[in-house]
Every structure is written in C-alpha cells, then in structure tokens.
Amino acid sequence: MEILRSGLLQRALLEVVVLGAACGALGVWLLQMRQAYAAESLAHAMLPGLVLASLAGIPLLLGAAGGVLVVAGLIFLAARDSRVDSEIAVGVVVTATFGLGAVLALSPDVPVGLDRLLFGNLLGASTADLIAAGALAVLIGGALLAGHRQLTVAVFDPVSAPSLGVRPARVELAVLALLAVAVVAAVLSLGNLLVFALLVAPAAAAMRLARSVRTQVLLAATLGSSAGLLGLVISAELDLAAGGSVALAAVGLFVAAGLLRPSGPRGAAAGRTLVEALGAQR
Amino acid sequence: MIAATRIETRGLAASYGTSPPALSGVTFAVQAGQAVAVLGPNGGGKTTLFRALLGEISVVAGTLTIGAATAYVPQTERSRLDFPVSALDVALMGAYARTSWYRRVTSADRATARAALARVGLSEQARTRFGELSGGQRQRVLIARALVQDAEVLLLDEPFGGVDQSSEQAIMGILDDLRDEGRVLLIATHDVEQARRWDRVLCLRGEQIAYGPPAETLTNAVLQDTYGAEIVMLDCGHRAVAIQHHHH
Numbered sequence: 001m002e003i004l005r006s007g008l009l010q011r012a013l014l015e016v017v018v019l020g021a022a023c024g025a026l027g028v029w030l031l032q033m034r035q036a037y038a039a040e041s042l043a044h045a046m047l048p049g050l051v052l053a054s055l056a057g058i059p060l061l062l063g064a065a066g067g068v069l070v071v072a073g074l075i076f077l078a079a080r081d082s083r084v085d086s087e088i089a090v091g092v093v094v095t096a097t098f099g100l101g102a103v104l105a106l107s108p109d110v111p112v113g114l115d116r117l118l119f120g121n122l123l124g125a126s127t128a129d130l131i132a133a134g135a136l137a138v139l140i141g142g143a144l145l146a147g148h149r150q151l152t153v154a155v156f157d158p159v160s161a162p163s164l165g166v167r168p169a170r171v172e173l174a175v176l177a178l179l180a181v182a183v184v185a186a187v188l189s190l191g192n193l194l195v196f197a198l199l200v201a202p203a204a205a206a207m208r209l210a211r212s213v214r215t216q217v218l219l220a221a222t223l224g225s226s227a228g229l230l231g232l233v234i235s236a237e238l239d240l241a242a243g244g245s246v247a248l249a250a251v252g253l254f255v256a257a258g259l260l261r262p263s264g265p266r267g268a269a270a271g272r273t274l275v276e277a278l279g280a281q282r
Numbered sequence: 283m284i285a286a287t288r289i290e291t292r293g294l295a296a297s298y299g300t301s302p303p304a305l306s307g308v309t310f311a312v313q314a315g316q317a318v319a320v321l322g323p324n325g326g327g328k329t330t331l332f333r334a335l336l337g338e339i340s341v342v343a344g345t346l347t348i349g350a351a352t353a354y355v356p357q358t359e360r361s362r363l364d365f366p367v368s369a370l371d372v373a374l375m376g377a378y379a380r381t382s383w384y385r386r387v388t389s390a391d392r393a394t395a396r397a398a399l400a401r402v403g404l405s406e407q408a409r410t411r412f413g414e415l416s417g418g419q420r421q422r423v424l425i426a427r428a429l430v431q432d433a434e435v436l437l438l439d440e441p442f443g444g445v446d447q448s449s450e451q452a453i454m455g456i457l458d459d460l461r462d463e464g465r466v467l468l469i470a471t472h473d474v475e476q477a478r479r480w481d482r483v484l485c486l487r488g489e490q491i492a493y494g495p496p497a498e499t500l501t502n503a504v505l506q507d508t509y510g511a512e513i514v515m516l517d518c519g520h521r522a523v524a525i526q527h528h529h530h
Contacts, residue, residue: 163352211411
C-alpha cells in the first residue's frame with residue numbers, strides 16, 4: 001500500500017492515530033459532561049489566533065494556544081455576567097471571534113490560506129508537528145488516566161462530590177483545559193472545522209456500544225484511531241481531502257455503531273448527544 | 283455510661299459566599315447512637331445545615347464541633363441516572379478520598395464495598411447499573427457508599443423520598459441497625475409523622491425553631507412556627523401534614 005511506503009503518509013498516519021486516540025478518549029468525558037458545544041466553540045474560536053500567528057510569522061501552534069486562552073477567558077467572563085444566558089454568551093463570543101478570524105484570514109498579507117486553517121493539512125505534518133501532537137496526546141491520556149476516579153464522581157454525583165474529596169468545578173475546568181490542549185494539538189492537521197468530528201463522533205459511537213465508562217473511554221480511543229487510519233487510507237486510495245475523509249470516517253463509525261445497537265437508552269442518549277453536537281455546528 | 287458527643291453547635295450561622303446567613307441561631311448536641319430528624323419546609327435550612335456540617339460553606343457565627351468522620355447521602359435523583367456505573371462502582375466511591383490518585387483502589391476496599399452492599403441487601407445487584415435499580419435500591423447503594431467511607435455521622439437528605447413502602451421499611455431497618463451500633467444519623471425530612479420516629483427532632487425555618495425529643499418538640503405551636511401556613515393539623519391536632527411547594 002502506498003500509505004506504508006510514503007514518509008509523508010507515514011507521518012500523517014502516525015499523527016492522526018495518536019490524535020484520534022486522545023480526542024476519542026477525551027470526547028467521552030466531554031459528552032458525559034454535556035460539553036460538546038464547548039468543544040465546538042473552542043475549536044472555531046481559535047481562528048483569530050491562528051491567523052495572527054500566521055501574520056506574525058510565529059508557529060501556528062502558539063497562535064492556536066493563545067487564541068484558545070483568550071476565548072476561554074472571554075467565555076469565562078461572559079458566563080459570570082448573570083444578565084446574559086451562558087449559551088448566548090458563548091455563542092456571541094464564538095461568532096465574534098470566528099468572524100474576526102475570517103476577516104483577518106482574507107487579508108492578502110496572510111501567508112497561510114484560510115482553507116488550510118479551516119480544514120487543516122494532515123499530509124503536511126512535519127516531524128516536529130508529530131512530536132508536538134504526540135506529547136500533547138500523552139498529556140491528555142495521562143491526565144484522563146490519573147483523574148479517572150475524580151471525573152467519575154464529578155459527573156455522576158456532583159452534589160455529593162465534595163464529601164467524597166472531589167471538587168466538581170475544578171474537574172470541569174481541568175477537562176476544558178484538556179479540551180484546549182486537544183484542539184491545539186489537532187487543529188494544524190485536521191483544521192478548525194474538522195477537529196470537532198474526532199472529539200465527538202468516536203465518543204458518541206463508544207457510548208452506544210460500551211456498558212461501563214472505562215470501556216467507553218478505551219473504545220472511543222480505539223475508534224478515534226481507527227477513524228484516522230480508515231480516513232487516511234480512503235483519502236490516499238480515492239485521492240480525497242485527508243481531513244475531510246477522517247471526519248467522514250469518524251461519523252461513519254458512529255453510524256455503524258448505531259446499526260449494531262440501534263435502540264436502547266444508551267444508544268438514544270448517545271444519538272441525541274451527536275445530533276445536538278452537530279446541530280451546534282450549524 | 284454517657285455516650286460521646288459527636289456533633290455540637292452553639293449559635294451556628296452559615297451562609298453561601300458573602301450572602302446574608304441562610305441559617306442562624308442553631309444550637310444542638312447529638313450523642314453517638316442518636317438519630318435526629320431535621321424537619322422544615324423547602325428553603326428552611328436543612329441542606330444549608332448539612333453543607334455547614336460537611337465544611338462546604340462558611341460558618342459565619344457561633345461554633346460547630348464534629349468529632350467523627352461525616353458522609354452525605356443525597357437524594358437518589360440528584361445523581362446522573364444515565365451515567366454508566368454499577369452499584370459496586372458507586373459503593374467504591376466511598377474509598378476514593380483515601381486513595382491517592384496514582385494508586386488503584388485496594389482489594390481491601392473492594393471487599394469493604396461488597397460487604398457494604400451485602401449489608402444493605404444488594405449483593406445480587408452489585409453489577410447492576412445504578413440507573414437501572416429502583417429508587418429504594420439506589421438509596422441503599424448510597425447508604426452503602428457512606429459505610430465504605432467509614433463515616434460515624436451520616437447526613438441523609440430525604441432518604442424516603444420517592445421510594446415504595448417495602449423499600450422504606452428496608453431502609454428504616456438499615457438505619458435502625460446503624461444507629462444501634464453507635465453511628466449518628468441526621469435525617470432531613472418533610473414528613474412530620476416520620477420525624478416522630480427518631481430520637482430527636484430539629485425544626486428549622488431559616489433559624490432553629492426547636493430541638494428535643496419528638497414528644498416534647500412536635501407540638502402544634504412548634505409545627506405552626508416551622509411550617510407557617512403550610513401545615514394542616516388532622517385528628518384534633520394529633521397528626522400533622524406539611525404541604526410542600528416544590529420549586530423547579
């Protein structure tokens with residue numbers, strides 16, 4: 001297979017498998033915490049940071065990180081204002097920052113095209129990109145492993161959590177921080193729009209199929225990696241856009257999971273989550 | 283033999299953040315092996331008292347002394363019933379606070395969790411998903427979790443809410459056993475008749491209205507002060523029904 005002979009494709013393959021595993025595992029907790037909208041928002045709202053980094057000639061990764069921090073801060077401040085509904089506040093911040101990013105990206109001085117920022121450049125992954133993505137994925141995986149018990153208590157029983165030694169607000173903040181790390185790690189290869197598919201679709205599929213939360217996390221990581229592998233193979237064989245193929249493969253796995261387990265409360269809940277998440281994309 | 287005092291408050295006032303106190307003037311003492319009904323209307327301060335006893339909100343006046351490990355047993359519908367955890371997983375959560383983040387839960391704690399489930403009569407349901415259990419079974423799992431915490435003081439929030447009569451009897455039997463072995467139980471309830479069953483009654487309505495043995499405490503005057511217009515007296519004052527307005 002061509003994918004195994006080309007160094008370019010090998011790097012892309014490695015990167016998307018690693019990112020797929022990290023995003024899939026994190027996605028389960030995001031969906032369990034009903035934070036799919038936050039995932040979509042953070043991914044979109046970092047666009048100005050990417051464009052400004054491109055204009056300034058600094059690494060895009062730094063721009064993405066800066067963009068996420070600014071947006072997270074704005075959302076945090078907006079959510080504190082009791083006069084504004086928190087979802088409206090997030091919507092306003094995201095729309096404003098995405099619009100600002102688009103305006104900046106259309107400037108003739110921007111060396112990187114808007115399409116690359118929106119849809120990523122999986123096949124352009126350098127060894128340094130691969131190392132950075134790997135390190136961030138290890139950070140996410142390690143944090144989820146170390147915090148598994150705290151996450152379980154905070155999601156299952158936030159009212160009693162403090163008496164069990166867990167602070168739900170801190171746990172939620174930590175998950176949002178990991179989300180920012182995941183988005184920053186994946187945005188260069190999958191782009192601003194498509195990273196969301198890897199965060200949500202494998203997790204929603206795993207939630208349909210697995211009975212315990214631990215199994216859901218492991219299965220979502222496996223499905224995320226599989227979506228990356230499958231998407232890249234389809235992209236190479238059919239000469240399609242790599243990022244889009246990965247996103248479609250992830251959604252395809254969710255549909256397949258739905259066919260395997262079409263009914264039941266778990267399936268229905270996961271299905272609702274994905275539909276709500278995709279609805280938030282519009 | 284004089285039983286050890288487990289909880290003692292004097293003029294306790296507690297508030298959420300910088301807000302004015304949600305509860306004030308609370309003075310009571312509970313000995314080991316006593317069960318206390320905490321009676322009051324919605325918003326009367328029952329949850330505030332529990333959160334103050336758990337150290338989750340500030341005590342802004344008075345003193346509070348607790349001489350034993352304390353566990354909170356919430357209403358079951360406060361938990362996420364769609365979350366994929368088994369009864370055993372939930373009972374094991376009682377061991378999390380004493381388990382370092384880098385260690386696995388010990389086999390001794392697993393054995394403790396299984397024993398706690400057996401004690402509340404749910405050995406057979408250890409692998410059943412929490413959300414698939416009945417309301418009464420879920421309440422018993424949460425009591426088992428408090429036992430795994432090895433708590434001497436249990437704060438139970440409406441433990442009989444939404445459970446059928448046989449479950450209520452089962453839970454009552456478990457609570458009697460826990461009290462008999464020297465644990466302290468504080469049971470938040472709206473049910474005046476239920477409150478008569480325990481050793482002491484603490485009546486709250488933003489402040490302490492009364493505290494003492496049920497026969498002396500649950501007088502018509504105290505109930506009227508506690509519930510205001512929300513109380514209906516039946517049988518020439520021998521029975522009382524609190525009318526609760528639930529806010530959603």
